[in-house]
Amino acid sequence: MSKKMHISLTVNGKQEEFLAEPRELLIYTLRERLNITGPHIGCETSHCGACTVTIDGKSVKACTMFVAQADGADVTTIEGLGNPDSLHPLQEAFKEHHGLQCGYCTPGMITRAAKLLEENPNPTEDEIRFGMAGNLCRCTGYQNIVKSIRAAATEMNAAKEAAE
């Protein structure tokens, strides 16, 4: 065992401080240390995207980052996007358009999609498929995921226009 280091992280706006071994993978920090269980572990080998979170403005697979690397970072998970009383437009759209079946991939999908829409607020179907290529789903066949993201984009753009 190596010695523990002091880690300080902001997760969904909340400051967290703790001691951890540097080799701890961020997904375990979130799920087991901080009880933030939205991000899932699918493959644990950097392929499926179920563990996707946003770190300092990047979509990252939390199974492929040591907690030591994230020291000082700002992390957003699905829990930071919306809550049962006030769903994020993407959560609303996935619900409305059957963008999920078992739901296992969904937190990663939505967290990634939120970043995609931030960078490209009005993506084409092709751009959505390309931008979501790091997230696998074993249930939906992707059709309704693409539809949900398109619908959320329209909704968010309309809301933005109305606000202006």
Next chain:
Amino acid sequence: MIPAAFEYYRPKDLSGVISILEEHGDDARVIAGGHSLIPMMKLRMADVPHLIDLQDIPGMSEITVTADAITIGAMTTQHDIIDHDGLATAAPILREAALQIADPQVRYMGTVGGNVANGDPGNDMPGLMQCLNATFTLVGPDGERTVPAREFYEAAYMTAREDEEILTAVTIPTPKGGYAYEKQKRKIGDYATAAAAVQIIKDGDTCTAASIAMTNLSDTPIWSEDAAAALVGTSLDSVALKAAVDAMLVDIDPSEDNRGPVAFKRHVAGVILTRAIERAWSRA
């Protein structure tokens, strides 16, 4: 999937990195994006008792573009390359290749330095850098030196970089002419079954210069001088194309793995190179 324990360092400057590398030799390694190294550590195929994170070293993610040369800092990510307007104009092959690497999440993390220093024959940038005649800047205890990409790769995971050296930047003569990066993969996020990087210069109807490099078809990238020479002086008719493919097939040495048997890989290499040459020519 828990890697072996390690000491973690995050120095604030290059000399800090070098002194840790000097102290621990083989037992120390740098980590950039971690998207090649962490999977290897999780599988315990890499044992790194001392891990040195480069994220706080200033000035390593800069991109400068001039009429003659492009310099890309080692910590520039694949996402940064795709996003950079100046690069998209000056060397569009970089963007075309980066878009075919891995998936969006990996591209936010994977760096140019990590991709070229790693030495994995599956990485796409080493062949690309050989095609573009890049040079790599290495900084170590004895100062700085440069090594041409075409002389950097010795065998799988064996490069001209010494253990206590850091790769700080990649410099490319600003490319001219038509370009293409063509890659065959089994699925999104997969390494190449075969990939080809091609730059071609055209004068009237004649090819006046060409550069061709192949990826994942030997234990190093293959810059095929003979394949390029087969195109020069021709108007890229089917005879010239076939001669280039034949020359490339002499230079590669693929081995059988889960991407297919040798005969299949050689077939795919021919198809991919033909497509790459045709696309580069159409843009020249």
